[in-house]
Amino acid sequence: MPTFDTLNFHNRFVSLPSDFYSRVTPTPLPDVKLLHFNPAAAQLINLTGHETDHNLADLLCGNTLPTDSQPAAALYAGHQFGYFVPQLGDGRAILLGGIESELGHWELQLKGAGPTPYSRNSDGRAVLRSSIREYLCSEAMHGLGIPTTRALSLVGSSLPVYRETVETAAVVLRMSPSFIRFGSFEVFFYRSQPDAIRTLADFVIQHHYPELLNSEDKYPKFLQAVITSTAKLMAQWQAVGFAHGVMNTDNMSILGLTLDYGPFGFLDHYDPGFICNHSDQAGRYAFDQQPDVAAWNLTRLAQALTPLMSVADAKAALDTYPAIFASSYIDLMCAKLGLPADKSNVPLIMQLLDTLQKNRIDYTIFMRRLCDFNSAPDAENSPLRDLFIDRAAFDNWATSYRTQLRIVYSVDTKRAPAMRSVNPKYILRNYLAENAIVAARDHNDMSEVDRLMQVLQQPYDEHPGMEAYAAAPPDWARHISVSCSS
Ligand code: AMP
Ligand code: MG
Numbered sequence: 001m002p003t004f005d006t007l008n009f010h011n012r013f014v015s016l017p018s019d020f021y022s023r024v025t026p027t028p029l030p031d032v033k034l035l036h037f038n039p040a041a042a043q044l045i046n047l048t049g050h051e052t053d054h055n056l057a058d059l060l061c062g063n064t065l066p067t068d069s070q071p072a073a074a075l076y077a078g079h080q081f082g083y084f085v086p087q088l089g090d091g092r093a094i095l096l097g098g099i100e101s102e103l104g105h106w107e108l109q110l111k112g113a114g115p116t117p118y119s120r121n122s123d124g125r126a127v128l129r130s131s132i133r134e135y136l137c138s139e140a141m142h143g144l145g146i147p148t149t150r151a152l153s154l155v156g157s158s159l160p161v162y163r164e165t166v167e168t169a170a171v172v173l174r175m176s177p178s179f180i181r182f183g184s185f186e187v188f189f190y191r192s193q194p195d196a197i198r199t200l201a202d203f204v205i206q207h208h209y210p211e212l213l214n215s216e217d218k219y220p221k222f223l224q225a226v227i228t229s230t231a232k233l234m235a236q237w238q239a240v241g242f243a244h245g246v247m248n249t250d251n252m253s254i255l256g257l258t259l260d261y262g263p264f265g266f267l268d269h270y271d272p273g274f275i276c277n278h279s280d281q282a283g284r285y286a287f288d289q290q291p292d293v294a295a296w297n298l299t300r301l302a303q304a305l306t307p308l309m310s311v312a313d314a315k316a317a318l319d320t321y322p323a324i325f326a327s328s329y330i331d332l333m334c335a336k337l338g339l340p341a342d343k344s345n346v347p348l349i350m351q352l353l354d355t356l357q358k359n360r361i362d363y364t365i366f367m368r369r370l371c372d373f374n375s376a377p378d379a380e381n382s383p384l385r386d387l388f389i390d391r392a393a394f395d396n397w398a399t400s401y402r403t404q405l406r407i408v409y410s411v412d413t414k415r416a417p418a419m420r421s422v423n424p425k426y427i428l429r430n431y432l433a434e435n436a437i438v439a440a441r442d443h444n445d446m447s448e449v450d451r452l453m454q455v456l457q458q459p460y461d462e463h464p465g466m467e468a469y470a471a472a473p474p475d476w477a478r479h480i481s482v483s484c485s486s
Pocket of ligand 2 (some may be wrong): 199251
């Protein structure tokens with residue numbers, strides 16, 4: 001039974017030349033406490049004996065290093081809100097190393113374990129509030145079936161951390177097959193170091209796209225793979241109603257994973273212009289901008305890869321993005337409506353989104369209730385209809401929907417379970433996260449985090465007794481917008 005202390009580390013990231021990272025040591029935290037542990041993530045690295053680690057909290061926040069760990073902070077650059085910043089890097093994330101299991105290779109990273117050479121003037125810490133948000137949301141996204149980094153544990157400390165107010169420090173141990181970002185390539189393009197770009201591309205291809213290893217045009221194919229996975233990720237974000245909030249190129253995963261949870265938010269009422277990050281006054285990262293922003297970010301990545309391929313090859317790959325995004329999004333939305341994936345359903349989808357927007361209808365609640373739509377001609381469908389003040393708006397759309405269902409001979413009882421498997425009942429609404437944060441921070445009560453974790457890890461299931469966690473936000477929480485300072 002491997003304990004955390006005796007995990008067998010394979011530290012492949014630090015096998016890269018030292019241009020790519022700095023070796024660092026976590027800075028100890030006072031009065032640490034293991035606030036939450038996620039057995040689902042522990043399973044991925046065969047961690048079963050952690051209960052016998054007498055100093056588990058110390059191990060999971062970097063106060064004590066596991067025997068084989070070789071901690072390091074990665075170097076990267078990035079375009080932040082459209083402007084290039086030549087050097088960023090892990091300012092508060094410290095990679096412990098990698099673990100191989102039958103479920104793949106997992107890099108283990110501490111977020112908030114103290115300053116690194118890339119911290120600039122910041123403290124290298126993360127506050128409890130934002131750590132709870134990342135811990136819950138990364139597992140919620142996984143539960144939704146959306147590619148994401150994972151979270152193993154949450155450790156709290158009494159260390160004061162100065163943000164807009166004084167808060168306390170926490171550390172999330174994150175896991176991912178890789179934390180390499182678009183910005184990991186951009187930094188070497190800016191520095192005119194084509195050899196480093198090639199080394200890093202070869203590293204990513206070897207470990208994550210091995211099928212391309214012997215291909216003649218492996219670099220354009222690598223770019224194409226990133227474009228494809230990113231386009232599909234955007235389709236999933238848009239279909240579920242997730243806004244990331246800070247889609248800078250340093251927060252874009254080379255594997256198409258949701259990465260770096262900050263001021264993210266899920267849509268409550270359907271609002272395409274939703275801005276979850278209160279520092280983003282211009283709405284650069286508004287909900288409906290995300291697919292285009294991802295394309296812009298991919299163009300920055302493609303540019304950084306031009307030492308490895310012709311501009312024409314890079315452009316040809318980029319040109320595939322809109323169609324991949326559109327077809328993935330249409331497929332997902334058709335499935336959410338219980339219809340076969342077909343472009344002919346686009347007008348119905350557009351009409352629905354327009355109706356939901358105009359009537360300020362809660363997106364998740366509507367879609368979940370839609371699973372029980374009664375397609376009989378005289379059915380009123382009052383659980384849906386009653387969400388609308390303008391009942392005629394719903395009736396209009398329902399008429400179109402019924403027609404479409406009839407064309408494909410859809411059977412209500414068969415459609416309903418299929419729809420429930422793609423329309424979640426539970427999402428991490430801001431007010432739910434906020435309640436869990438207040439309980440943890442003000443009352444040392446982790447039971448809200450615990451209950452949320454249970455429903456969010458299985459968001460498509462019914463959880464008897466937990467219906468309150470599927471409710472629309474109360475009035476006090478309607479306009480929570482989240483600060484970037486985390
Ligand atoms: P983010 O917007 O959180 O993805 O962070 C952008 C950059 O700022 C990254 O290089 C982070 O490592 C760095 N950063 C953010 N917060 C801190 C902090 N408290 N201490 C050190 N570096 C930070
Ligand atoms: Mg970041």
